Amino acid sequence: MNEIRRGTLQEQTFYEQVGGEETFRRLVHRFYEGVAGDPFLRAMYPEEDLGPAEERLTLFLMQYWGGPTTYSDNRGHPRLRMRHAPFAVDRAAHDAWLRHMRVAVEDLGLSEEHETTLWNYLTYAAASMINTPD
Ligand code: HEM
Numbered sequence: 001m002n003e004i005r006r007g008t009l010q011e012q013t014f015y016e017q018v019g020g021e022e023t024f025r026r027l028v029h030r031f032y033e034g035v036a037g038d039p040f041l042r043a044m045y046p047e048e049d050l051g052p053a054e055e056r057l058t059l060f061l062m063q064y065w066g067g068p069t070t071y072s073d074n075r076g077h078p079r080l081r082m083r084h085a086p087f088a089v090d091r092a093a094h095d096a097w098l099r100h101m102r103v104a105v106e107d108l109g110l111s112e113e114h115e116t117t118l119w120n121y122l123t124y125a126a127a128s129m130i131n132t133p134d
Protein backbone atom coordinates (compact mmCIF):
# COMPACT_ATOMS: atom_id res chain seq x y z
CA MET A 1 0.00 0.00 0.00
CA ASN A 2 1.26 3.42 -0.88
CA GLU A 3 1.02 5.69 2.16
CA ILE A 4 1.97 8.82 0.36
CA ARG A 5 -0.20 9.10 -2.72
CA ARG A 6 -3.69 8.32 -1.64
CA GLY A 7 -5.09 9.53 -4.95
CA THR A 8 -3.64 6.52 -6.69
CA LEU A 9 -6.14 4.36 -4.83
CA GLN A 10 -9.16 6.40 -5.82
CA GLU A 11 -11.62 5.11 -8.37
CA GLN A 12 -11.52 6.48 -11.86
CA THR A 13 -14.43 8.49 -13.16
CA PHE A 14 -16.56 7.02 -15.93
CA TYR A 15 -15.01 9.67 -18.17
CA GLU A 16 -11.56 8.23 -17.50
CA GLN A 17 -12.68 4.62 -17.66
CA VAL A 18 -13.99 4.93 -21.21
CA GLY A 19 -10.95 6.77 -22.55
CA GLY A 20 -11.45 10.44 -21.70
CA GLU A 21 -11.82 13.29 -24.15
CA GLU A 22 -10.92 11.28 -27.24
CA THR A 23 -13.82 8.89 -26.68
CA PHE A 24 -16.38 11.67 -26.22
CA ARG A 25 -15.07 13.49 -29.28
CA ARG A 26 -15.43 10.31 -31.36
CA LEU A 27 -18.93 9.70 -30.00
CA VAL A 28 -20.29 13.14 -30.75
CA HIS A 29 -18.47 13.46 -34.06
CA ARG A 30 -20.06 10.23 -35.27
CA PHE A 31 -23.44 11.38 -33.97
CA TYR A 32 -23.26 14.65 -35.90
CA GLU A 33 -22.25 12.78 -39.06
CA GLY A 34 -25.61 11.05 -38.71
CA VAL A 35 -27.40 14.35 -38.10
CA ALA A 36 -25.74 15.91 -41.14
CA GLY A 37 -27.09 13.10 -43.32
CA ASP A 38 -30.63 13.22 -41.91
CA PRO A 39 -32.67 16.02 -43.54
CA PHE A 40 -35.45 15.81 -40.95
CA LEU A 41 -33.19 16.18 -37.91
CA ARG A 42 -30.71 18.49 -39.66
CA ALA A 43 -33.51 21.02 -40.24
CA MET A 44 -33.85 21.51 -36.47
CA TYR A 45 -30.30 22.79 -36.06
CA PRO A 46 -30.23 26.55 -36.57
CA GLU A 47 -26.57 27.00 -37.49
CA GLU A 48 -25.24 26.23 -40.94
CA ASP A 49 -22.04 24.91 -39.40
CA LEU A 50 -22.67 21.95 -37.08
CA GLY A 51 -19.16 22.28 -35.62
CA PRO A 52 -20.11 24.57 -32.70
CA ALA A 53 -23.09 22.36 -31.80
CA GLU A 54 -20.79 19.34 -31.88
CA GLU A 55 -18.39 21.11 -29.53
CA ARG A 56 -21.17 22.03 -27.06
CA LEU A 57 -22.55 18.50 -26.84
CA THR A 58 -19.04 17.04 -26.53
CA LEU A 59 -18.10 19.37 -23.68
CA PHE A 60 -21.43 18.79 -21.95
CA LEU A 61 -21.03 14.99 -22.00
CA MET A 62 -17.40 15.17 -20.89
CA GLN A 63 -18.43 17.29 -17.92
CA TYR A 64 -21.44 15.12 -17.09
CA TRP A 65 -19.30 11.98 -16.87
CA GLY A 66 -16.63 13.48 -14.65
CA GLY A 67 -14.27 15.21 -17.07
CA PRO A 68 -13.28 18.87 -17.18
CA THR A 69 -15.98 21.48 -16.51
CA THR A 70 -15.25 23.48 -19.64
CA TYR A 71 -18.90 23.27 -20.68
CA SER A 72 -20.18 25.17 -17.64
CA ASP A 73 -17.16 27.46 -17.58
CA ASN A 74 -18.27 28.62 -21.02
CA ARG A 75 -22.04 28.15 -20.98
CA GLY A 76 -23.07 28.24 -17.31
CA HIS A 77 -25.56 25.79 -15.82
CA PRO A 78 -26.67 23.31 -18.51
CA ARG A 79 -30.47 23.80 -18.03
CA LEU A 80 -30.91 21.47 -20.95
CA ARG A 81 -34.69 21.41 -21.01
CA MET A 82 -34.74 25.18 -21.12
CA ARG A 83 -32.10 25.27 -23.86
CA HIS A 84 -34.21 22.89 -25.95
CA ALA A 85 -37.38 24.95 -25.53
CA PRO A 86 -36.86 26.80 -28.86
CA PHE A 87 -36.91 23.44 -30.69
CA ALA A 88 -39.98 21.26 -31.14
CA VAL A 89 -38.67 18.01 -29.68
CA ASP A 90 -41.46 15.53 -30.40
CA ARG A 91 -41.42 11.75 -30.50
CA ALA A 92 -40.10 11.69 -34.07
CA ALA A 93 -37.21 14.03 -33.22
CA HIS A 94 -36.48 11.99 -30.09
CA ASP A 95 -36.41 8.75 -32.10
CA ALA A 96 -34.16 10.23 -34.79
CA TRP A 97 -31.76 11.68 -32.21
CA LEU A 98 -31.49 8.34 -30.42
CA ARG A 99 -31.11 6.41 -33.67
CA HIS A 100 -28.00 8.40 -34.61
CA MET A 101 -26.71 8.25 -31.06
CA ARG A 102 -27.10 4.45 -31.05
CA VAL A 103 -24.87 4.13 -34.12
CA ALA A 104 -22.30 6.42 -32.52
CA VAL A 105 -22.31 4.55 -29.21
CA GLU A 106 -21.91 1.17 -30.91
CA ASP A 107 -18.99 2.50 -32.97
CA LEU A 108 -17.06 3.20 -29.77
CA GLY A 109 -16.74 -0.51 -29.02
CA LEU A 110 -16.95 -0.04 -25.27
CA SER A 111 -17.27 -2.90 -22.79
CA GLU A 112 -20.85 -4.09 -22.42
CA GLU A 113 -21.11 -2.55 -18.96
CA HIS A 114 -19.88 0.86 -20.04
CA GLU A 115 -22.05 0.81 -23.14
CA THR A 116 -25.13 -0.01 -21.08
CA THR A 117 -24.39 2.75 -18.57
CA LEU A 118 -23.94 5.32 -21.32
CA TRP A 119 -26.95 4.16 -23.30
CA ASN A 120 -29.27 4.10 -20.29
CA TYR A 121 -28.37 7.69 -19.52
CA LEU A 122 -28.84 8.84 -23.13
CA THR A 123 -32.27 7.23 -23.46
CA TYR A 124 -33.38 8.67 -20.13
CA ALA A 125 -32.07 12.14 -21.02
CA ALA A 126 -33.64 12.04 -24.49
CA ALA A 127 -37.04 11.13 -23.06
CA SER A 128 -36.82 14.03 -20.63
CA MET A 129 -36.11 16.45 -23.50
CA ILE A 130 -39.46 15.88 -25.26
CA ASN A 131 -41.38 19.15 -25.09
CA THR A 132 -43.91 18.75 -27.91
CA PRO A 133 -46.76 16.21 -27.82
CA ASP A 134 -47.68 14.28 -30.98
C1 HEM B 1 -34.35 14.18 -27.79
C2 HEM B 1 -33.90 14.70 -28.93
C3 HEM B 1 -33.02 15.92 -29.02
C4 HEM B 1 -33.07 16.84 -30.02
C5 HEM B 1 -34.01 16.81 -31.22
C6 HEM B 1 -32.07 17.85 -29.72
C7 HEM B 1 -31.83 18.96 -30.51
C8 HEM B 1 -30.96 19.97 -30.20
C9 HEM B 1 -30.78 21.16 -30.97
C10 HEM B 1 -31.52 21.49 -32.26
C11 HEM B 1 -29.82 21.89 -30.35
C12 HEM B 1 -29.25 23.24 -30.80
C13 HEM B 1 -27.90 23.01 -31.40
C14 HEM B 1 -26.88 23.94 -30.79
O1 HEM B 1 -26.88 25.10 -31.22
O2 HEM B 1 -26.12 23.53 -29.90
C15 HEM B 1 -29.40 21.16 -29.18
C16 HEM B 1 -28.44 21.59 -28.30
C17 HEM B 1 -27.95 20.84 -27.26
N1 HEM B 1 -28.37 19.60 -26.89
FE1 HEM B 1 -29.90 18.59 -27.71
N2 HEM B 1 -31.42 17.52 -28.57
C18 HEM B 1 -31.97 16.35 -28.10
C19 HEM B 1 -31.56 15.67 -26.97
C20 HEM B 1 -30.48 16.00 -26.19
C21 HEM B 1 -29.98 15.21 -25.10
C22 HEM B 1 -30.57 13.88 -24.64
C23 HEM B 1 -28.91 15.86 -24.59
C24 HEM B 1 -28.00 15.50 -23.44
C25 HEM B 1 -27.74 14.26 -23.09
C26 HEM B 1 -28.72 17.06 -25.36
C27 HEM B 1 -27.72 17.99 -25.17
C28 HEM B 1 -27.60 19.18 -25.84
C29 HEM B 1 -26.63 20.20 -25.51
C30 HEM B 1 -25.57 20.13 -24.42
C31 HEM B 1 -26.85 21.25 -26.39
C32 HEM B 1 -26.10 22.59 -26.42
C33 HEM B 1 -26.71 23.48 -25.33
C34 HEM B 1 -26.07 24.84 -25.27
O3 HEM B 1 -25.05 24.98 -24.55
O4 HEM B 1 -26.56 25.75 -25.92
N3 HEM B 1 -29.68 17.12 -26.32
N4 HEM B 1 -30.10 20.00 -29.11
